[in-house]
Amino acid sequence: MSARPSILRSAALFCAAHARRVLLRRNPFWADGMQQEALHIDDDWSALQWALGCVCASYAEVLKAERFFIPVLARLCLAAITLFYAQQPLSGLIGALECHLYDLPHGVPDPVALEFVFRHFFFTSPPNTGSICFWLDATHFPWLVHVMQAGIGSLYLAAGLRVVQRRASAFPLFFGAIVATLVFIFLTQVVLFAIKYNLFWYDALSWYRENSDFRNHMISVAWDTCWKLIVCLCIGLVVSLDDKRKIAR
Amino acid sequence: MARTPNASRQTRTLFAEMLKMPGKWRYGYELSRETKLLSGTLYPLLIRLSDQGLLEAKWEEPEKPGKPPRHAYRLTADGVVFARTLQKKAVRPALRPRLAGALS
Numbered sequence: 001m002s003a004r005p006s007i008l009r010s011a012a013l014f015c016a017a018h019a020r021r022v023l024l025r026r027n028p029f030w031a032d033g034m035q036q037e038a039l040h041i042d043d044d045w046s047a048l049q050w051a052l053g054c055v056c057a058s059y060a061e062v063l064k065a066e067r068f069f070i071p072v073l074a075r076l077c078l079a080a081i082t083l084f085y086a087q088q089p090l091s092g093l094i095g096a097l098e099c100h101l102y103d104l105p106h107g108v109p110d111p112v113a114l115e116f117v118f119r120h121f122f123f124t125s126p127p128n129t130g131s132i133c134f135w136l137d138a139t140h141f142p143w144l145v146h147v148m149q150a151g152i153g154s155l156y157l158a159a160g161l162r163v164v165q166r167r168a169s170a171f172p173l174f175f176g177a178i179v180a181t182l183v184f185i186f187l188t189q190v191v192l193f194a195i196k197y198n199l200f201w202y203d204a205l206s207w208y209r210e211n212s213d214f215r216n217h218m219i220s221v222a223w224d225t226c227w228k229l230i231v232c233l234c235i236g237l238v239v240s241l242d243d244k245r246k247i248a249r
Numbered sequence: 250m251a252r253t254p255n256a257s258r259q260t261r262t263l264f265a266e267m268l269k270m271p272g273k274w275r276y277g278y279e280l281s282r283e284t285k286l287l288s289g290t291l292y293p294l295l296i297r298l299s300d301q302g303l304l305e306a307k308w309e310e311p312e313k314p315g316k317p318p319r320h321a322y323r324l325t326a327d328g329v330v331f332a333r334t335l336q337k338k339a340v341r342p343a344l345r346p347r348l349a350g351a352l353s
Binding site: 053060064 | 295306308316318320
């Protein structure tokens with residue numbers, strides 16, 4: 001029976017394997033060499049130091065191989081957008097937990113979030129619409145909404161992480177999720193609301209009529225969605241072109 | 250002023266170490282210990298010198314059983330010539346001129 005490796009040794013093996021994975025596509029000979037050398041170092045601490053250095057060296061080599069700075073920048077932007085979109089649904093969950101734990105009044109609406117869309121168009125009964133339908137109490141299944149939000153947030157994080165790690169296979173999933181969400185928000189918040197606001201609910205609901213700021217807000221949401229969509233498309237184009245270039249090479 | 254290629258302190262240290270036994274195959278960790286260069290510095294150097302044809306690398310079977318093969322490195326003929334030339338050029342002044350002037 002072989003002895004279990006120490007934590008330091010395990011960390012060293014993990015780092016060495018990571019260094020190999022990073023450099024493997026660019027230079028497999030050196031990637032394997034780095035990993036194998038770490039296995040020949042007897043002292044655990046020295047092995048860890050060696051493996052950490054290998055990680056730095058492999059990243060340096062990969063970055064050096066990048067002919068264009070733009071793909072790297074595009075991936076960083078993509079990472080930022082991922083975090084932005086992931087934190088939005090996740091923050092809803094955190095807010096709900098806080099409300100339940102501390103019994104805070106649910107008086108802070110966040111109309112841009114998906115939560116708002118779900119509450120207004122799927123979970124709020126018609127009698128409640130137009131009164132205090134922003135509040136968490138108004139939804140029939142608040143936890144279901146938050147579970148869905150957490151799911152969407154996790155999906156973004158997972159897919160975004162894979163894309164930033166240069167695994168192009170996850171890119172269509174990630175990009176599709178972002179575009180679908182933006183289109184969904186645009187359709188539900190702007191188009192649907194505009195139809196209802198102008199054709200159906202205009203005279204029926206005093207709440208919407210009295211809140212002229214709300215209409216302005218919807219216009220800003222429309223602009224917001226449009227520019228996000230354009231930015232995402234541009235970034236997506238750069239990243240996919242870069243991936244195609246790499247595959248061709 | 251254009252930089253002389255492969256003239257950094259780390260590269261010169263590596264060349265000096267490898268010139269001690271030019272024909273002998275050396276391991277990466279051994280070179281790291283002798284030159285005090287960390288692996289994060291050493292590997293980019295080795296890769297660059299190998300790409301330039303100054304260093305050759307090969308897989309070597311391990312001495313101890315149960316260990317995987319590992320890389321071994323040595324200077325090529327061009328590498329030895331280059332390292333010797335660099336060593337001759339690299340005569341460091343004892344003191345920088347301004348400092349020397351101030352002291353005198």
